[in-house]
Amino acid sequence: MSDTFASPPLATSWGDLPVTERMPVLFVGHGSPMNAIEDNRWRQSWQALGGELLARAQPPRLILCISAHWLTPGWQLTAMAQPRTIHDFGGFPQALFDQQYPAPGSPQAARFISQSVRQPASNQPLALDENDWGLDHGAWSILKPMFPAADIPVIQLSMDYGRPAAEHFAIGQQLSSLRERGVLIVGSGNVVHNLRTMRRDAADNQAYDWAIEFDRVTAEHIAQRRLSSLCEFQHLGAAAQMAHPTWEHYLPLLYAAGAVHADDEPRFFNEGFQGASISMRSVVWA
Incomplete structure (x- = not known):
């Protein structure tokens, strides 16, 4: 498969691309890896959303995905022509x-984005991973139902788990201008994610009180456009500690929220829970 950004040369290619109608930005609750193959309502919503995006007059030219499952010291972008499919789970x-x-990658687009975005603490460009990573299940498990033809180039952006929440949001803000160049920004994680307390017999509308509370407050911040307040999630105390014993599944939301423009309207979908402790709440800003 060809690299969409292969011509003209790197020095002028991105700037010469015509400005497009602004792409939406997504945060998708991915939940269990089994959602990638089970015919459930979560997957059906991903399929419907993909159809909606492909039906646009200008469908996505590139997907930039921030997954909960790629954590690195500093920030990195996949920069290989053909990223591998990573099965980073067990027992399934x-x-x-x-x-x-x-799906193909786009080394040229990765190089451009690397030089266009600065890491908040060091002011260094984003590092490039040309060999090691690929597309983990936080990326492909949702992108395959959305875009089954796998013909849109995909780049993954890693997260530096050791950095404060505001820095993740700040990188999202730097990425926002890519939306006018045909780039679909997708954060993939979960608003609530606590595997230790899962109850596999719970219905979609059943959840722990702390899970419902954290999901509700997060949704209110989004609906009322208090997006920078999402960085203060740990101020919710015990509810936050239970909702995210570790917060790698929350961080992708900050990248998506950072890329939102003032006039973007949020639209929720897939509201509900898996196993009483994983919020599947997802949002499209457009």
Whole structure:
């Protein structure tokens, strides 16, 4: 598959691309890896959203995905022409391990984004990963139902877990201008994510009180456009500690929220829970 950004040369290619209608920005609650292959309401919503995006007069030219499952010292971008499909989980049926998502990468776009975005603490460009990573299940498990043809180039951006929440939001703000160049920014995590307390027999509308509270407050910040307040999630005390014993699944929301423009309208979908302690709440800003 060809690199969409291969011509003209790097020095002028991005600036010469025509300004497009602004792409939406997404935060998707990915939940269990099994959602990638089970015919459930979460996956059906991803399929419907993908159809909606492909039906636009100008569909996405590139997808930039921030997944909860790629943590690195500093920030990195995948920069290989053909990122591999990573099965970063265990204990699931073989059918899940058989899944492949052969979307191309875009080394040229990765180089451009690397030089355009600065890491907040060091002011260094984003590092490039040309060999090691690929597309983990936080990326491909939602992108495959959305864009099954796998013909849109995908780049992943890692997260530096050791940095404060405001820096993740700040990188999202730097990424926001890419939306006018045909880039679909997708954060993939969960508003609430506590595997230790999962109850697999719980219905979609059942959840712990602390999970409901954290999900509600987060949704209110989004609906009322208090997006910078999302960086203060740890101020919720015990509810935050239970909702995120570790917060790698919350951080992708900050990148998506940072990329939102003042006139973007939020639209929620997939409201509900898996296993009483994983919020599947997702949002499109457009």
